[in-house]
Amino acid sequence: MESLTTGVIADIVDGQHPENPVVQILTMKRIPNSSQERWRLLLSDGKWSNSFAMLATQLNPKVDSGAITNNSIIRMDRYVCNTVQENKKVLIILDLSVIMTGAEVGKKIGTPVTYDSSKIAAQQQEQPQQQYKAPASKVAPNMSSAGGNVARIPLAQHNALAKGSCVTKTPSGGNVHPIESLTPYQNRWTICARVTNKSTIRTWSNSRGEGKLFSMDLLDETGEIRATAFNNEVDKFYDMIEVDKVYFISSATLKTANKQYSNLNNEYEMSFNRTTEVTPCHEQTAIPTMQFNFVSLDQLESLQKDAILDVIGVCKETHDLSHVVMKSTGKELTKRDIQIVDTTAREVRLTLWGTQAETFDGSQQPVVAVKGVKLSDFNGRSLSVLSSSCVQINPDIQEAHMLKGWFDNGGNVAETVNLSGKGGQAGSIGGNFKLIAEAKQNTGTDQPEYFCAKGCIVMIRKENSMYTACPRDGCNKKVVDQGNGMYRCEKCDQTYDTFQWRIMLQACVADISDSQWISIFQDQAEQLLNTNANELGALRETNKDDFEKIMDAILFKNYNFKLRSKIETYNGENRWKASVMNLNPVDPQEHSRRLITEIKQLTGQA
DNA sequence: CCCCCCCC
Ligand SMILES: [Zn+2]
Numbered sequence: 001m002e003s004l005t006t007g008v009i010a011d012i013v014d015g016q017h018p019e020n021p022v023v024q025i026l027t028m029k030r031i032p033n034s035s036q037e038r039w040r041l042l043l044s045d046g047k048w049s050n051s052f053a054m055l056a057t058q059l060n061p062k063v064d065s066g067a068i069t070n071n072s073i074i075r076m077d078r079y080v081c082n083t084v085q086e087n088k089k090v091l092i093i094l095d096l097s098v099i100m101t102g103a104e105v106g107k108k109i110g111t112p113v114t115y116d117s118s119k120i121a122a123q124q125q126e127q128p129q130q131q132y133k134a135p136a137s138k139v140a141p142n143m144s145s146a147g148g149n150v151a152r153i154p155l156a157q158h159n160a161l162a163k164g165s166c167v168t169k170t171p172s173g174g175n176v177h178p179i180e181s182l183t184p185y186q187n188r189w190t191i192c193a194r195v196t197n198k199s200t201i202r203t204w205s206n207s208r209g210e211g212k213l214f215s216m217d218l219l220d221e222t223g224e225i226r227a228t229a230f231n232n233e234v235d236k237f238y239d240m241i242e243v244d245k246v247y248f249i250s251s252a253t254l255k256t257a258n259k260q261y262s263n264l265n266n267e268y269e270m271s272f273n274r275t276t277e278v279t280p281c282h283e284q285t286a287i288p289t290m291q292f293n294f295v296s297l298d299q300l301e302s303l304q305k306d307a308i309l310d311v312i313g314v315c316k317e318t319h320d321l322s323h324v325v326m327k328s329t330g331k332e333l334t335k336r337d338i339q340i341v342d343t344t345a346r347e348v349r350l351t352l353w354g355t356q357a358e359t360f361d362g363s364q365q366p367v368v369a370v371k372g373v374k375l376s377d378f379n380g381r382s383l384s385v386l387s388s389s390c391v392q393i394n395p396d397i398q399e400a401h402m403l404k405g406w407f408d409n410g411g412n413v414a415e416t417v418n419l420s421g422k423g424g425q426a427g428s429i430g431g432n433f434k435l436i437a438e439a440k441q442n443t444g445t446d447q448p449e450y451f452c453a454k455g456c457i458v459m460i461r462k463e464n465s466m467y468t469a470c471p472r473d474g475c476n477k478k479v480v481d482q483g484n485g486m487y488r489c490e491k492c493d494q495t496y497d498t499f500q501w502r503i504m505l506q507a508c509v510a511d512i513s514d515s516q517w518i519s520i521f522q523d524q525a526e527q528l529l530n531t532n533a534n535e536l537g538a539l540r541e542t543n544k545d546d547f548e549k550i551m552d553a554i555l556f557k558n559y560n561f562k563l564r565s566k567i568e569t570y571n572g573e574n575r576w577k578a579s580v581m582n583l584n585p586v587d588p589q590e591h592s593r594r595l596i597t598e599i600k601q602l603t604g605q606a
Numbered sequence: 607c608c609c610c611c612c613c614c
Contacts (some may be wrong), residue, residue, distance in 0.1 A: 202607055213608055230607055261609045271607075324613035333612060353612075378614070386611050473609075 004073065009048040010115050012081050013089055021045070022099060024109050025072045029065060039063050041093075046110035052081075053091040056180065056222055057265055058291075062096070069102035073109075080222065082181050092180055092222055159249075166221060167192040167283050170248050178222035182254055182268060190250040192587070193218035194287045197371070197390045198243050201234055207496075214238055217264060218249070220287050225250060226262050227270040236276055244289060246281040259476050262388070263308040263372055265293055290390065292371055298344035300419055302450045302564075305377040305523070308386075312369040312399050313340025314407040316347065317558060318362025336360055340368055340383075341416055343406050349382040349420035356391055365407065366393045367400040377523075377582065380422035422584075433594065437513035439565060440576050448566040453511035454586055456558050462551050466537050469502040470494075476502060476522075501537025503529070507554075509561065518563065519579040528554055528583060558586040 008021040026042040026049060037060050039083065041053040055063065062068045078095040112378050168176055170190045178190040197217040204210060215228040227249070229237050241247070257269040272278075292310040295303065317339040324333050336357035341347040350368065371390040373383045385391060394400060403411075434451045442449050446596055470477045470489035479487035479499050487499045503525035508517050526532050529550055540547040562582035 202608075202610080204610085206608090209607065211607065215608080228608070258609070322613080326612050328610090328612075331612080335613070337614095351613085374611080382614095384611080384613095388609095388611080 001413075004044070005111060006046050007048065008051050009043060009045045010109060012079075012091060013050060013052070013115055015081075017081070017574070020075050020077060022075045024105070025068060025070060025074060025102070026108060026112075027070055028068070043091075044108065044110070044112040047112055048115040049112035050115045052089045053093060054180075055108065056092050059093065059096065062098075067095070067098060067101075069101035071105045071107060072098055073100040073105055075099055080171060080178050080181075082175075082177060090181055097473065106437075112202060149250055157393060167281060167285050170302060171279055175511065176248075177458040179218065179220045179266070180222035182225065182270075184254040184256075184268065186254075188251070189575045190248050191218070191220060191249055192246060192281055192285065193220045194246045194285070194289065195241055195243050196224070196290050197388070198241060199388060201238060211247070216241060217390075218270075219291055223266055224264045224291055225266045225270055226257065226264050227272065229272040229276075232274075233272040233276065236371050237276075239274065240278065240280070246283075246285050248277075248279045248281050250277045251275045260306075263293065263310065267289075290371065290392065290395070292369060292397070294369075294398075295347055296344045297340070297342045297346035297419065300348060300375060300381045300383075302448075303375055305375060307375045308372050309375055309383075310369070311340070311348075311350075311373055311383060312367065312395075312403060313342045313348070313350075314403050314411065315339070315362045315368050316341045316407075316412065318360070321357055334358060338362055338368070339418070339420075341407070341411070342403060343411065343461045345414055345416045347416045347418050347420075349379070351382070351384045352391070353385055354379070356385060360393075365412070367404050368393060368512045369395045369397070369400060381419040400598075433598075435513035436509070436511050436516050439563070439578070440514065440516065442565070443567055443574065443576060446567055448564050450564055450581070451558060452562050453509070454558060454560050454591065455511040456556060457507045457554050458510045458515060458556065459508035460551060460555065461506040462548060465505045465551070466501055466503055466533070466540060468499040468537075471496050471498045471500050501533040501535065503533050514580060516576075518561075519577070520583075521579065524580045524583055528559075559583045560586055560591075 001020070004024055005018065005021040006024065008018050011018055014022070023043045023045050026044050029040045029042075031038040031040050031054075038057060039055040039060065041055060042049060042051040042052045055435060068074060072148050074096045076093050076096055079091055079093045081089060081091040169190075170176055174190055176192045179191050179193060182189060182236070184192070195216050196219045198307050199212045199214045199216065201212050203212045212234050213228055213230045213233045214224055214234055218225050218227055241382055252270040252272050254268045254270055257264070257267055257412070262269070292312070294310045294312050297313060298313065315338045319337040321334055321336050324335055326333060329579070334354055334357050336352045338350050338352065339540070340350050350370070369392045370385060372386060372388050374386050376382050376384055394404075432451045434453055436453055436455065439449070439451055439453065468481065468487065469475070469479050470479050470492060471487075472489070472492055472494070475489060475492055477491040479489050479496070482488055482495065486495050490496045501577050502522050503520075504522075505520040505525045506517050507520055508515055522530060522533060529536065531550055536547065536550065539550070560583065561580050563578045565576060565578040568577050569575070
């Protein structure tokens with residue numbers, strides 16, 4: 001039997017940092033109510049056990065793939081141990097090797113007991129806690145990137161690697177904290193982080209005031225976080241902060257991140273305040289220049305519109321520059337559309353703007369990676385680069401080399417599905433057509449299912465089809481009418497002098513097999529009713545007849561629906577619920593073609 | 607404390 005490093009858990013809790021300890025995972029628990037996937041591990045060294053360990057999120061795939069399970073014996077190749085709140089210790093595993101799989105071990109080794117935490121408190125006075133362990137040699141891709149510009153990195157350069165190690169001490173001799181350990185409940189901390197992206201200065205003016213701000217993305221070996229500086233802090237820090245450089249940052253305010261605007265892998269974000277200090281770090285570090293959380297292109301079909309994502313693909317087609325005029329301001333913009341493709345045999349349109357559009361060279365069919373791109377439902381699915389996005393051309397990362405290899409060895413001529421190919425009204429809405437009765441059979445999973453159905457709207461609930469919602473964009477929470485012309489949003493904890501109408505329509509859809517009440521929300525309802533929610537809401541108040549006419553106009557017409565279904569539980573009872581993600585009027589030719597294909601398949605002719 | 611990110 002493979003041996004554990006007996007007693008090592010006590011050593012770590014007591015502030016030592018033994019090299020490469022070997023421990024057993026007794027149990028793994030996903031931390032609930034966390035917006036990101038995060039695993040807590042109960043570790044044993046055969047003598048002691050403790051549930052203070054968490055897996056760095058970049059190691060999540062090891063759980064998801066089953067590489068580590070209960071009973072696995074692992075070597076912690078890199079880890080950090082920190083004190084959070086009072087005396088609580090948190091150990092984050094940054095790198096591990098599986099020594100024996102859980103299946104091979106098959107049982108708990110020894111009879112470990114929980115290492116006593118009261119002992120920890122006593123130890124803390126005497127023993128300085130140790131922080132990062134310097135890894136033997138960790139290489140980081142040396143890759144430049146910039147918010148406003150396309151970083152051009154030829155693949156040939158791809159072994160220009162910067163060696164470095166973890167920075168463990170702040171300039172004043174204190175301990176460096178991992179980004180991953182930051183919470184709003186923690187006061188004194190200093191991180192050592194690379195700025196991977198930096199915005200320009202923007203000003204704002206609204207009912208709550210006005211000011212200026214800029215934001216940046218920070219990365220260390222454990223995680224990433226967005227930070228924003230306002231007003232005085234803009235003056236103080238904007239010039240000194242440079243993309244790709246590493247800084248010690250201390251004492252900023254942490255708050256819950258709004259995932260609507262960022263996909264950084266952190267449930268918090270940071271605002272600089274009066275006490276925030278930023279000092280350049282001149283030591284060599286092993287912090288990567290960028291961290292991506294890619295989704296493959298085939299996932300775009302089932303992701304929500306407006307989601308912020310990281311994507312990577314080979315540019316198989318580059319369109320010419322074009323100019324568009326903004327509807328709101330009349331300002332002219334330059335844009336360029338490109339098609340990117342990946343190994344899932346999907347391609348999607350990606351729109352670049354401004355300088356990035358102008359300087360893009362697609363002639364060599366480069367790999368394009370974008371961190372923080374916005375998903376839209378235009379022509380089915382398409383992607384648009386934001387000012388906060390980071391675009392990299394031929395980044396020196398494994399995924400890029402793999403994709404280019406695939407593309408140059410047949411991927412370039414592989415048949416692909418164009419996710420952005422649903423031009424205009426008549427377009428199709430994708431595959432996986434089901435009858436309603438068929439779809440309702442799928443009750444064995446609590447995961448959402450996505451499918452298409454052709455159906456006819458036979459009934460709608462016009463009452464309660466609209467509600468007054470918070471005027472703040474993207475909040476959508478129903479407001480409470482204060483009766484004095486003011487409307488309160490509990491979610492924003494704000495009172496506004498206005499609201500916006502939103503639609504939440506229940507429609508009964510029938511096909512040849514069955515019928516089902518489904519939900520149709522704002523965007524899809526506006527498309528279906530051919531109106532906008534605010535106009536429709538006003539109409540409901542002023543002219544009920546016309547309101548009903550607009551509603552009734554959708555009855556007894558056939559649509560192709562893309563639906564999301566899920567089993568939901570009400571008072572212990574399971575219900576099959578579906579909502580519309582996408583819809584189109586049925587194009588008879590296309591419908592017929594689909595039926596012919598299905599008939600051929602059924603009769604074995606296809 | 608922002609949260610705009612465009613067009614077809
Ligand atoms: Zn609100």
